[in-house]
Amino acid sequence: MKPRMIAIAAVAVLISACATVPPSTRDDRVADVIGLLADAPIPSVVEQASLPFLFTDQVVSSESDLTAVLTRFRSAAVTIDPVPGASTPAPGAPSGSRFDVAVFYDRLPDDARFVRVETGAGPLTIIVGGSRNRRPLLMGILRGAQ
Amino acid sequence: MIATRIRRVPALYIVVALAIGSAAGAAAQDATVTFVDGGVDIRTEAGVVRRADFGSGVNGGDRIITDRRGEAELDLAAGGTVRVAPDTVFIVSGTPSGQTQSRVAAAVGSFSFRFRAAAGNEPRVGSTTSVAGVRGTELVVYVASDGTTRYEVIEGRVEIDSDGRTVALGPNDGVEVRPGRRPGQVFSFLERPIDYAVWNSGLIDEFLSSPVDSIRGLAAEMHALIDEVERRAPQSDAMSEEARRARVRLDEIREKDGDDAAEKHFTDVLTPLRIAARAEFVSFRFVVLSALSLDQYILSRLAAEIEAAYFFDPDASVLREFRAVLNDVRARYERIVVPRLVPSDV
Numbered sequence A: 001m002k003p004r005m006i007a008i009a010a011v012a013v014l015i016s017a018c019a020t021v022p023p024s025t026r027d028d029r030v031a032d033v034i035g036l037l038a039d040a041p042i043p044s045v046v047e048q049a050s051l052p053f054l055f056t057d058q059v060v061s062s063e064s065d066l067t068a069v070l071t072r073f074r075s076a077a078v079t080i081d082p083v084p085g086a087s088t089p090a091p092g093a094p095s096g097s098r099f100d101v102a103v104f105y106d107r108l109p110d111d112a113r114f115v116r117v118e119t120g121a122g123p124l125t126i127i128v129g130g131s132r133n134r135r136p137l138l139m140g141i142l143r144g145a146q
Numbered sequence B: 001m002i003a004t005r006i007r008r009v010p011a012l013y014i015v016v017a018l019a020i021g022s023a024a025g026a027a028a029q030d031a032t033v034t035f036v037d038g039g040v041d042i043r044t045e046a047g048v049v050r051r052a053d054f055g056s057g058v059n060g061g062d063r064i065i066t067d068r069r070g071e072a073e074l075d076l077a078a079g080g081t082v083r084v085a086p087d088t089v090f091i092v093s094g095t096p097s098g099q100t101q102s103r104v105a106a107a108v109g110s111f112s113f114r115f116r117a118a119a120g121n122e123p124r125v126g127s128t129t130s131v132a133g134v135r136g137t138e139l140v141v142y143v144a145s146d147g148t149t150r151y152e153v154i155e156g157r158v159e160i161d162s163d164g165r166t167v168a169l170g171p172n173d174g175v176e177v178r179p180g181r182r183p184g185q186v187f188s189f190l191e192r193p194i195d196y197a198v199w200n201s202g203l204i205d206e207f208l209s210s211p212v213d214s215i216r217g218l219a220a221e222m223h224a225l226i227d228e229v230e231r232r233a234p235q236s237d238a239m240s241e242e243a244r245r246a247r248v249r250l251d252e253i254r255e256k257d258g259d260d261a262a263e264k265h266f267t268d269v270l271t272p273l274r275i276a277a278r279a280e281f282v283s284f285r286f287v288v289l290s291a292l293s294l295d296q297y298i299l300s301r302l303a304a305e306i307e308a309a310y311f312f313d314p315d316a317s318v319l320r321e322f323r324a325v326l327n328d329v330r331a332r333y334e335r336i337v338v339p340r341l342v343p344s345d346v
Helices: A003-020 A027-039 A042-047 A063-076 A099-106 B011-025 B196-209 B211-257 B259-309 B317-336
Strands: A049-055 A058-060 A087-089 A113-119 A122-132 A135-143 B031-037 B040-043 B049-051 B063-066 B071-076 B081-084 B089-092 B103-114 B124-127 B131-143 B149-162 B165-169 B173-177
Touching: A027 A042, A027 A113, A027 A122, A027 A135, A042 A049, A042 A063, A049 A063, A049 A099, A049 B259, A058 A063, A058 A099, A058 B259, A063 B259, A099 B259, B031 B040, B031 B081, B063 B071, B089 B259, B103 B259, B124 B149, B165 B173, B196 B211, B196 B259, B211 B259, B211 B317, B259 B317
Parallel strands: A049 A135, B103 B124
Antiparallel strands: A049 A058, A087 A113, A113 A122, A122 A135, B031 B071, B040 B049, B040 B063, B063 B089, B071 B081, B081 B103, B089 B103, B103 B131, B124 B131, B131 B149, B149 B165, B149 B173
């Protein structure tokens, strides 16, 4: 095979591999989402979020509710480090979860991940998974490092 | 973390109830969509979500959910027209039958209601935390994210009972009812018009200034709904079971006594039982959905707001007190209401 053909084949394999890597496992894409959470206008954050959304242990069901909750969170939050920390596959619902929380975890996509995020007031965990605009969807925000 | 499975619901109850629902429901719809603009979904009693369109049928136990730009108008079979505003979750009950009276309510958001059938058959109108009796009425109902319900009467008369006090409203009168409290002073709504978003936001700010008092009022409303679910469940279950047995008996009669006897059993026994069981189920389901909606759209929203406000101070005393009241009522909700739900309800 000619070297040129080999190079084209290699590029094709690389492109197809990239296309199948979920955005939730790519640090640069996750960093984009954390960046939105840190300082983008709230409507842009909501645009990149999915519903229902898990905030601590409360399931938020509507876009207007999520807008209000994220606005409140933003006003209480401190500086958010846009670099993603440790990332693990999202686990199942915590033992003893309420019905709505158990349903939320049950519906998480296979590529959903917990990502640790550092802030000036301590760590938090975001849930990311799925994809929109080549970035993972923001699916939840939890207190502390999970 | 330990993975947990979603609790199993009493499958027989759901299957029988839905079978009765689909059998009787196929005969008549409880409302028809006559206008749609923007995003409007119908979440059916079976948990299926479908986009609303002109002419879509709506059955008792369904919910109409509008997004920020969605609006819908419904013609109720019981008589009356409902216009559902954007960002609203609206619950439809069935057509009145026997002892049951139809009800229309919003879990959150707003709607206007105009009654145009014969007087004496008016539904009960309101929210998950407040209900009004109406007579020959056109009114607007607003339900805030803290459960406060505001009524504005355009025509006719409205009576609201809450916490032992009854308030009568006539044309141009308005009143606000906070969860677990007596109705406020009657006012002329023309002199106090509201922008829903501003009104709602102001009430949320008030909630955050005294969250423990607010959650106690909402917990009282939720306990009342749970009481009703607990009280009515045996009757609903018994009627569903009776209809199921009559259906089994139909096959036995056909086998033993032939088609004519089976036809008679179908007409004289099974059909009336199915209709009665359907009416009871839809009426009961309305109460179950009211409890679900109160939890899903009011309690969860308020809890998320206060958790957000104290996100980096999770041991704040106000947050602890709030959680204690909320966890107490939710424990009872999980025990009594949740077994009546399926995952697709949420």
